[in-house]
Amino acid sequence: MEEIPTPSKEQPHHPLDDLIRTDRIPHIWCPGCGIGTVFSACLAALKASGINLQKTVMVSGIGCSGRAAGYVKLDSFHTTHGRAIPFATGLKLANPELNIVVFSGDGDLFAIGGNHFIHAARRNMDITVICVNNLNYGMTGGQVAATTPYLAKSTTTPAGNPETPFNLPLMAYACGATYVARWTMLHIRDLTDSITEALCKKGFSFIEALSPCPVNYGRRNKQKPLDMLKLYQEKAIIKNDADPATLDIDFEKGIILGKFIDLDRPTFIENYDKIYRPSRLQENVPELNS
Amino acid sequence: MEFWRVPLDADTIQVSLGIVHILEDRCKGCGYCIEYCPKQALEFSANFNQKGYHPPVVIKPEECVNCHYCEIICPEFAIFSVESPQTTKPGQSETNHAI
Numbered sequence: 059m060e061e062i063p064t065p066s067k068e069q070p071h072h073p074l075d076d077l078i079r080t081d082r083i084p085h086i087w088c089p090g091c092g093i094g095t096v097f098s099a100c101l102a103a104l105k106a107s108g109i110n111l112q113k114t115v116m117v118s119g120i121g122c123s124g125r126a127a128g129y130v131k132l133d134s135f136h137t138t139h140g141r142a143i144p145f146a147t148g149l150k151l152a153n154p155e156l157n158i159v160v161f162s163g164d165g166d167l168f169a170i171g172g173n174h175f176i177h178a179a180r181r182n183m184d185i186t187v188i189c190v191n192n193l194n195y196g197m198t199g200g201q202v203a204a205t206t207p208y209l210a211k212s213t214t215t216p217a218g219n220p221e222t223p224f225n226l227p228l229m230a231y232a233c234g235a236t237y238v239a240r241w242t243m244l245h246i247r248d249l250t251d252s253i254t255e256a257l258c259k260k261g262f263s264f265i266e267a268l269s270p271c272p273v274n275y276g277r278r279n280k281q282k283p284l285d286m287l288k289l290y291q292e293k294a295i296i297k298n299d300a301d302p303a304t305l306d307i308d309f310e311k312g313i314i315l316g317k318f319i320d321l322d323r324p325t326f327i328e329n330y331d332k333i334y335r336p337s338r339l340q341e342n343v344p345e346l347n348s
Numbered sequence: 349m350e351f352w353r354v355p356l357d358a359d360t361i362q363v364s365l366g367i368v369h370i371l372e373d374r375c376k377g378c379g380y381c382i383e384y385c386p387k388q389a390l391e392f393s394a395n396f397n398q399k400g401y402h403p404p405v406v407i408k409p410e411e412c413v414n415c416h417y418c419e420i421i422c423p424e425f426a427i428f429s430v431e432s433p434q435t436t437k438p439g440q441s442e443t444n445h446a447i
Contacts, residue, residue: 070369072425084424089376089401094423102420244384246420312434 077101077111079131086125090276090283092243092269094124096190097269099246100161101130103253113159117146119166122197122271123190126161140171143178146185154245154327155256158185164205165195168224179233179262181326186256186263189226192271193307200274207307211278226266228302233317236261238319240305242268242290245315254318261325268313292348366414366429368406374426377401381418381427387411390418 073331074314078101087093104111116134118127119142127134137145146158160167166338167175167189178185194212202219205226211219230238237256241249249267256263270276281289293309298316305314324332354362355361368389380401382390382404389412404427406412412429419428 070371072371072428073419074425078425084374084376087423090380091423094425095380095421098420098423098425148395185363244421246417250420261392283378283380286384288382 072121074098074101074105077104077131078129082129085129087122088271088273090270090272091122091196092192092267093190094270095243096123096188096244096249096267096269097126097129099162099243099250100126100159100188100253100298103250103257104132104159106250107254107257109157109257113155114159115146115149116159116161117142117149118160119171120161120197121163121166122162122192123163124166131162137177140166140169142166142176143171143174143185143187147174147178147181147183150183150185151327154184159257162186162187162189162194163196164191164224164226166188166230168226169204176229176233179230179235179264182234182236182262182323184260184262184325184327186253186259187251187265188265189264190269191226191266192269192275193223194271194275196271196274200271200278205307206275208308210275212275213278216278223307225302225306227264227305227318230264231302234262234323235264235319236321236323237263237265237317238302239264239317240266240268240313240315242294242313242315243270244287244290245294245296247316248296255320257321257334261323266305272322305333364414365410365432365434366416367432368409368412368418368427370403370405370430371426372397372403373399374424375401375403376424376426377403378423379404380421380423380435384421385418386415387413 114132116130117126118124120139127136135145142160142162146160150158191205193206195203201215202215205223206219227238227240237259239252252265270283272283293312295312295314296316297314300314307313390404391407392402395434398402414429414431
């Protein structure tokens with residue numbers, strides 16, 4: 059065997075270093091937290107999609123995943139709690155040329171920000187929403203969230219969650235999203251491909267990424283970070299085009315992953331321009347068609 | 349990788365070879381890269397980094413096939429691999445293990 063060249067002494071650069079604010083790394087996310095992986099998948103997808111990164115904005119809300127906006131070396135917004143989508147909607151309407159990525163958590167997007175999600179999907183705003191679902195309110199200490207599975211333990215439900223969680227892909231589909239997918243942080247290549255596809259797609263795209271929260275959710279449910287990944291590996295059923303009504307998260311019967319919805323519908327801006335700015339459409343202003 | 353039968357074209361397949369770079373001070377010791385390396389080329393180091401975690405260390409550098417899985421699963425941007433200018437001779441590493 060020929061000798062393997064040894065790595066050079068000078069500090070090498072990570073391939074994604076040009077998209078992150080390296081002075082803020084290491085980030086605040088706990089050891090074993092999956093947000094970092096989903097974030098790096100998102101950055102890889104931004105690179106792979108070939109969109110103009112000078113005209114790309116990342117918007118996040120509040121929560122652990124909300125920190126992503128502070129780590130990305132693009133124009134970014136760290137917005138108020140639950141309001142990532144309204145900020146994104148405003149950005150898109152003010153400057154339709156921009157590509158908008160909303161990167162936030164389940165608590166931010168679906169609990170306090172639930173209504174905004176519903177209406178942005180209904181209007182078919184041309185944005186990409188990536189939801190890191192860690193099944194609880196991680197940053198505030200592991201309280202029960204709208205996505206905590208039935209009977210799972212949390213700070214506020216020590217004997218098990220009595221509520222039924224949201225089925226996020228069903229909700230996105232029912233509200234009118236044109237692209238809906240779900241992956242876990244273990245299915246990184248699929249997740250990256252899905253985000254790439256969603257970024258290039260016109261209309262409201264929604265991607266749910268399941269991610270472990272070892273410090274809060276995992277600790278109370280007796281799951282070490284690696285146990286959680288093993289669970290994803292064992293229980294994942296990849297089924298593209300599955301019926302969204304069957305996608306509830308139940309680790310007993312298995313979690314269905316895949317790309318569920320991919321359809322075309324006129325976006326809000328297209329419909330608005332048709333009725334209120336017909337002259338601009340005839341002039342064929344390039345940014346309106348992008 | 350272990351085969352129960354050596355593939356017929358094993359001697360024509362060029363296996364790429366990777367060099368793993370580890371940015372030790374970014375690591376938080378989650379161990380995902382170590383657990384999910386398909387070639388088991390990594391292990392926890394005995395040393396501590398600045399933050400007091402054990403970063404991974406490459407124990408079998410010749411096994412890395414540059415699949416980038418450690419790079420994409422790492423939540424910390426702390427590990428990546430690049431293609432080595434050398435490649436293994438066709439089929440070399442595969443047949444050795446199959447026997």
